[in-house]
Amino acid sequence: MRAMTYARAGDPSVLGLVERAVSEPGPGEVRIRVVVSGVNPTDWKTRSGAFGGGPVEATVPNHDGAGVIDAAGPGVDHLDVGDRVWVTLAGDGRPGSGTAQEFTVVPAARVFPLPAGADFELGASVGIPAVTAHRALTVGDDGPSRLEPEAFSGQTVLVAGGAGAVGNAAIQLARWAGATVIATVSREAKATLATAAGAHHVVNYTDGDAADQVRRIAPDGVDLVVEVAAGANSELDLGVLRPRGTISVYANDGGTPLDLDVRRNMGLNARYQFVLLYTLGWDRIAAAAADINRAIEDGAFRAGEDAGLPLHRYHLEDTGDAHAAVEAGTVGKVLITVAEG
Secondary structure, three states: OEEEEEOOOOOHHHOEEEEOOOOOOOOOEEEEEEEEEEEOHHHHHHHHOOOOOOOOOOEOOOOEEEEEEEEEOOOOOOOOOOOEEEEOOOOOOOHHHOOOEOEEEEEHHHEEEOOOOOOHHHHHHOHHHHHHHHHHHOOOOOOOOOOOOOOOOOOEEEEEOOOOHHHHHHHHHHHHOOOEEEEEEOOHHHHHHHHHHOOOEEEEOOOOOHHHHHHHHOOOOEEEEEEOEOOOOHHHHHHHEEEEEEEEEOOEOOOOOOOOOHHHHHHHOOEEEEOOHHHOOHHHHHHHHHHHHHHHHOOOOOOEHHHOEOEEEEEHHHHHHHHHHHHOOOOOEEEEEOOOO
8 A cells, every 4th residue: 555654753855655565453443444634733743853853663644534444353343344434643652553544553442433424524624623622612610521502602712813723623613512702813814714614703813902802792701712822822811811711722833931920810710721632531532523523413513615724635645745734834724635535
């Protein structure tokens, strides 16, 4: 089979197309014929060595993808050969199991049914962004621990960076769960995308009165902030958070240090929750997947320009270009077509 691999850390040029043997699934594992592979920032950061050194063996990149179950090992009883599925964290601890290859073998616990009517491009777009968004939305002191219609009824969610992949997922899921959703963006083109995703209100965070604009929408403050740039947005977040509100931090874009004002945070009884899927636990990831699949079934979670998430398509042999696009900050979702659906 064809596979993209890299054996040393570096820029996208370290990626090369090779032939690999197709592996058999062991106990508790399934083999997926990959149709579409999704690229996330964590993929290029791992490949570049930004996450702590180079690979110890030839590595297949990309954690997210969608395809069809091709074979199942002993002990797998909830997935069958022929099932359409999506997978996330495919390569976590398994360098040879990334999705930038024609077949991948992964633990069945990392694989979830792809709802009827959802195409493989949507399946490959779910994974890390949607599960991260779900976690960020479900850690509030007074908010829901699971998402479903009306779970956020009467509450207001602020999504920072509403045009990003996680921001898009957070907007769609929060809107489906009944929240009033405010998104912040940096320019008009991104405002259009956040609105398409379902944000009720969009504020340009570069405006000098951005906090006042949010407060006019939510006079009592927002219940929860889904935060992509914790350091840079700290003053805005504290200016709009209601007492006992939560700031869910899944990134710190820009690298501005997060300096906590202890007195102001104590006065708000503020909660900070940091979000990283690698250590979240598969019980929580499975619960998130179930809620996300329900949103997909309800037609409330989509991918594409009309859902505020433009798709950028590459072929397997162009995986390096796909990684470069994500590293350059391409707005939308970068996908790699591995096989015909």
